[in-house]
Amino acid sequence: MTALRLRGVRVGYGRRTVVRDVSVDVPDGGWLAVIGPNGAGKSTLLKAVVGVVRAEGEILVHGIAAGSLTPRARAREVGYAPQSPALPDGLTVTDYVLLGRTPHLGPLARESALDMFVVEEVLARLDLDGLAGRPLRTLSGGERQRAVLARVLAQRTRLLLLDEPTTGLDIGHAQALLERLDRLRREDGITVVTTLHDLTFAAQYADRLLLLDGGAVVAAGTPAEVLTPERLAHHYDAATEILTTAGGHPVVAPRRGA
Numbered sequence: 001m002t003a004l005r006l007r008g009v010r011v012g013y014g015r016r017t018v019v020r021d022v023s024v025d026v027p028d029g030g031w032l033a034v035i036g037p038n039g040a041g042k043s044t045l046l047k048a049v050v051g052v053v054r055a056e057g058e059i060l061v062h063g064i065a066a067g068s069l070t071p072r073a074r075a076r077e078v079g080y081a082p083q084s085p086a087l088p089d090g091l092t093v094t095d096y097v098l099l100g101r102t103p104h105l106g107p108l109a110r111e112s113a114l115d116m117f118v119v120e121e122v123l124a125r126l127d128l129d130g131l132a133g134r135p136l137r138t139l140s141g142g143e144r145q146r147a148v149l150a151r152v153l154a155q156r157t158r159l160l161l162l163d164e165p166t167t168g169l170d171i172g173h174a175q176a177l178l179e180r181l182d183r184l185r186r187e188d189g190i191t192v193v194t195t196l197h198d199l200t201f202a203a204q205y206a207d208r209l210l211l212l213d214g215g216a217v218v219a220a221g222t223p224a225e226v227l228t229p230e231r232l233a234h235h236y237d238a239a240t241e242i243l244t245t246a247g248g249h250p251v252v253a254p255r256r257g258a
């Protein structure tokens with residue numbers, strides 16, 4: 001089954017079109033990385049899928065038109081972490097992550113033992129259990145980023161849309177997070193869509209890349225197909241060499257003084 005299908009998606013702010021004619025299919029259990037230079041329209045595309053911005057064209061989530069879902073139903077299908085979310089002041093990490101359970105709560109809106117279990121499990125997996133009682137405002141940038149991801153994972157959706165999930169994370173925490181997502185994908189069939197500026201991480205984890213420039217898809221395919229020095233020069237204005245890891249994944253190495 002196709003977890004996410006976009007056909008001819010267009011998004012504009014006012015009269016300016018910033019995403020144009022985007023079509024892509026993401027199969028169940030797949031990982032799509034949306035890449036592209038600053039301002040290419042990556043975040044806007046994700047926002048269109050979760051309904052934060054209005055879009056034209058077709059957006060199907062697990063075969064259902066996204067626009068026909070209530071916000072609560074959509075939140076049970078799609079977990080979304082924006083690039084820099086506004087965090088409610090005064091909440092502890094546990095309280096905040098518990099917000100991820102909101103779409104699953106019954107009519108009395110009381111959390112059950114299952115909700116608490118899910119929250120504790122997610123906190124442990126993201127190395128946040130030691131911070132569970134801390135107010136959000138006292139966390140470091142990277143810890144805050146992990147708390148945002150914990151809230152999204154607590155939502156337990158089959159499709160995750162993550163906007164720059166590794167921003168502010170050190171290489172170890174970034175890798176641990178991407179490994180965790182990869183395991184969810186392989187073991188539970190969760191589908192992952194991320195924007196990622198780190199093209200080497202994108203090439204390691206995503207099975208498909210979608211390169212946007214000026215709001216349009218300019219390349220799509222496997223990391224090895226999309227990441228060429230010519231494309232990176234043309235669309236990012238970057239001088240790079242593409243190396244290869246022992247495992248056969250492309251590595252994007254910037255070239256000094258080119």
Ligand SMILES: Nc1ncnc2c1ncn2[C@@H]1O[C@H](COP(=O)(O)OP(=O)(O)OP(=O)(O)O)[C@@H](O)[C@H]1O
Nearest residue numbers: 013018036037038039040041042043044045083195
């Ligand atoms: N709320 C808004 N109102 C008007 N223009 C916006 C709004 N949000 C984004 N834009 C513009 O839309 C274009 C695409 O922005 P978007 O944030 O989707 O790009 P991006 O590819 O995610 O960029 P980055 O890599 O810098 O995060 C940019 O030119 C941006 O200035």
